[in-house]
Amino acid sequence: MMLGSVLADGAVLADGPSQLLPAREQMAFTLMVHVILVPFGVALPLITLVMNYLGLRRKDPVAIQLARRWSTVMAIQFAVGAVTGTVLSLEFGLLWPGLMGKWGDVFGIAFGIEGWAFFLEAILVAIYIYGWKRMSPRAHFLVGLPIPIVALVGAFSILSVNAWMNTPQGFELDSAGNPTNVDITQVLFTPILAPQYLHMIAAAYMVAGYLVASVYAVGWLRGRRDRYHRLGFLVPFTVAAIVTPLQFMIGDALARQVFQEQPVKFAAMEIVWETGPDQPEYLFGRLQPDGSIDGGIRIPGLDSFLAGFSRDTVVKGLTEAPAADRPSIREANITHFAFDTMVGVGTVLLGLAFWFGLAWVRRRDMPRSRWFYRCAALAGVVSVVGLEAGWITAEVGRQPWVVYNEMKVAEAVTDIGAGPIWTSFAVVVVIYSLVVWAFLSVLLKMKLRWRHADAETARAGLPPDIPQQAVPVERDEVAR
């Protein structure tokens, strides 16, 4: 449905050149696919290493087994993410040459940092994945240790560019309107970077944690209540549950930063039409062309209160900017809907995290209710919805600008006809669908294979199938 609204969003862009619509849709589509893979590159390595550490520390073959299997999943998704990421780099030029030709030397350096961070991560991940069997367990673990840090550096660079597009600075314009005197530190560290960065990192940890845990929640519901499923659920879910309340604070800080730095975007997120104090908060609802709101739940004064801790806080409205320089009514509604969806998802997940925390504090154990596991089984997919909604909020809310208040998307787009881009968009959709389908079917098949393997070893009375490195541990287990 969100994809539908993004696609529909383009339909109102009557003022741009005809190729703008397919270019935006293709970029949006490829980014929406890529962003799902991001949590597995950014957050799964740490979750896997925690499991690996537990396995080494407690000499627990089950933990080692889980870490090893997760690293296999990480490997496959990393490969797919590497190619979808490469496609995005090509698309910068194929779809947005105007952006790159003018601003490439201003914001490009962050991608340089991302380039080597990703390369380093790829190398270390390759060693980690292929090193399970023949490297010493300690050396293998140590090689894995820098991966989460390198991943944070890589994510920093990408978020730095996106933050710059939202709050551009660190350059002057010469008489021809071209940027000169680039100040790289100003470019890298823009006003909105810190909350935006932390928001994305926390989101990555939530998605990776809830998604991995949801797999084992399903197993738990189906009666596979062994140590394997317990550990596989506990470690990622705990990570995600710890991050969730933090994410609320980070998200709140980011929203206030948007209110300061991009008031018109904030107005779109909250569908505020006229500037003024005592603005109500609308939960969902649709902005009409005359500025009235249709539907939704109105909470008087809450928007002003959230923005400045007082009902007297003046919140700027969309009409603050000329119609050509602000999101259209349609775009504002998409932004608002996505924003409310994201906050809604976050609230639901926060409730789930509290449920888990409460059970742990009271009984030092996981919740007993089947309903908890039903919710946890859905939490993975729900968190992905939240991630996509957040991304749509950030991107659609910035329209019609690609570089906020400096360059419009219409000026950035490639100067070829709409037809070829529709064609390439269609081909991209087909190929990506095949890739996603194949990726998911491989994951499912691996899962089945692992389950068969476990059933086989259990029937034979053997300890779980574990890599060679844990052979001494295996003997311990048998002795016990």
Next chain:
Amino acid sequence: MSSTDLVALVLLLLLAAYTCGGGADFGAGMWDLLAGDRDRGARPRSLVDYAMAPVWEANNVWLVFILVVTWTGFPPVFEAVMSTAWVALTLVALGIVARGAAFAIRKPTHRVARRRHLGIVFGLASVLTPFFLAATLGGIASGRIPPGNSKGDPVTSWLNPTSVLFGILGLLAAAFIAAAFLVSDARRFEAPDLEAYFRTRAVVSGSLLLLVMAGGLLVVHEDAKPLYDGLTSGPGLGFAIAAGIFVLATAALLRTGRLRGTRLTAVGALASLVLAWGMAQRPYALPTTLTVDEAAGDPNTMRWLIFVTIVAVALIGPALALLYRLDLTDRLAADHDEDLIEATGAPGR
């Protein structure tokens, strides 16, 4: 040497690295495609799979580096090339997706028919992707890509005599370096039959590469005179000769069975080839409409780019060395398949 020259050199070296690393990768895909039916091709394919798996991801990241350094260091070049040669480059993007996904997914896929289909996708994408990439470089080299947003011809910018020549050279170079590397891999895995198999292929593709290089001069003479002049004088000529010598040296070493230096000489051949082109089109970034100096980004950015490059080399160098070392000393092994097959007692083992 100005910071602009330095960044241009870095870009050329990145291109050389991608030609070698990516070339070995694409080339292995070509040999996979050409290995014949299931029975005949099984052994060469398994070597390709086994030898490539741990390093292939790292190889393809060079391309991202090239794109990033181009748009950061020489933004107008990036704008011009990507928007004019968009047909070829869109196909490259699609080829990369299809290829990467097919390879990654083929590993854990067990059904034979599915594996074969994925293998064909992988092989075809391994041929088309480097061809279109090299063809685009041919478009640049023959001056068919003017500065600006989509100012050149969307078809002849990458489909012309020089582009086709570059495309064929790219394919032969990839096939050559991949075969040369696979000879050493075969020896490492103690498979003398495969060693001979890939030695023949390395020598044949190397000979073809030499022939096309020499014959290509005629094409370039007709189609891109400034490039011809650059290739027949000064450093351009020097690197072209070096490339030829390195190919001959590789073939000679392979035939005598002394494999120690063959990886280096093969890398030297491809790197020289790339440098010959780069030197031949100096001082232009886009012959003959935009010089390297005109294309350069903000001077502050150029200095930062050099700094970032130094940091990158300092961090990636050791990591890459570790990867290759562990790989060459057999301490890396594909994890997913074998144990699981052993565990399930699946047929075929």
